[in-house]
Amino acid sequence: MSKNILITGASSGFGLLIANELHRKGYNVIGTSRNPEKYASKLPFKLISLDLDSEESINSLPNRVFTEVNKLDILINNAGFLVSGIAEETPIELGRKQLETNFWGTIKVTNAMLPHFRKQKSGKIITVGSIIGLVAFPNAAYYAASKHALEGYFKALRYELDGFNINVAMIEPAAFKTSILDNSSSPTNKIEDYNSLRNKIEKFTNDLVDKAEDPAMVAEKVLKVVQTAKPKFRNIVGKGTSVLINLQHFAYGVLEKNVLKQLNK
Template sequence: MKQTILVTGASSGFGLLIATKLHENGFHVIGTSRYPEKHQSLLPFKLLSLDIADDNSIQSFPTRLFNKISQLDVLINNAGVYLSGLAEETTIDQGRQQLETNFWGTVKLTNELLPYFRKQRFGKIITVGSIMGLLSFPNAAYYSASKHALEGYFKSLRFELNEFNIKVCMVEPMAFKTNIITSSVTAERKIDGYDSYRKKIESFAKDLFDKAPEPTPVINTVVALVKDKNPKFNHPVGKGAGIILALQHFSYKTFENSVLNQINKNV
């Protein structure tokens, strides 16, 4: 019997690539999108409507999902948004919305589906986070905060679901070529004192994503986790991820200087 896999945010970016690859591997894939009617005709898997920033959409989703399927084997939390901007230039309302979508939206959907997983006493929850859930860079304070929050939540959940044979893990990609920048939200305010630094940061970010590799390693990691019967929790993906994380933990000054040097190269 085919495993049934739910992939949120499956109409673009990582979600589209993950859902397509899993479909090609013979899994029964259900994707979600805020506007499924815009994308369904181009996709080989079924799309359901879901907005993880809308409580009504989340609360009604399990009923709509289980009208289509009888069993859910894997939940892949992928939907989210990227808010870029210097911390002081980002309004509190923008920051709150970032957490509402990336953190609370993911948590609320997961909690809506947990009773089904517990009842069947098996399943897997894979959440696509970010390397910025394990460390932080400038110009993404609230995005990083939302991803750090997911790490903490799912670390606890992993313990709590162990007795139900429900596996929980995170994937933390570094920079890869997706639509994350073109679909991002930016800080609303501009403070004169940051003008010079902002230009450096924007140049650094553009250079980073212009040179970013294709996201194949991320997709392959998620597919491997779907197939793994007992996956570990953390899965950083990307060239140099291990070195960067080690530097942050064991030589923070070296890590900090490395980031500052990269930014200043883009003057």
């Protein structure tokens, strides 16, 4: 019997790739989007409305999901956005919105679906985080904060849900070619003291994007986690990520010097 999978943010980026890949593999996919009417006719899977910034939208999600399916096997948290910019330049309200959407929105969706998973004593919760949730980089302080927060939250949640046979896993992608930068929000007021650093960060980011890998790798990693009965918690995907994480844990000073060296080229 085909498993039923709910994927948030499934109309673009990683979410769309993941949803299409799972659909191709025979899973019954229900995706979410802020504006499903714009995309639904072009997609092979069901798309329903969800706004992570709306309590009403999140609270009504379970009822809407269970008009489509009788049982939900897997929740994939993917929806979110990027706030890029120097930390001091970023208005607190914009930073707060980053955390409200990426962190609190994801947690609220998870909490909305947890009673169903607990009742059936089975399920899997997969959350798309980021390598930036493990190693922070300049010009993405609030995004890094939101992804670090998700990492910590779900790390604790996996212990709490173990007795209910509910698996919790994180997907931690590195740099991939997606539309996340095109859809990002940035502060408009610039502080002149940061101009030199800003130019270096822009060059560093452009180089990173040019060398970024095919995001299909992320969909393949999610598929593997979906197919694994008891997946490991942290699932890192991308070029050079294992070295990066080892540097973080065992020689953070070296990592810091490497990042600063890149920025100072």
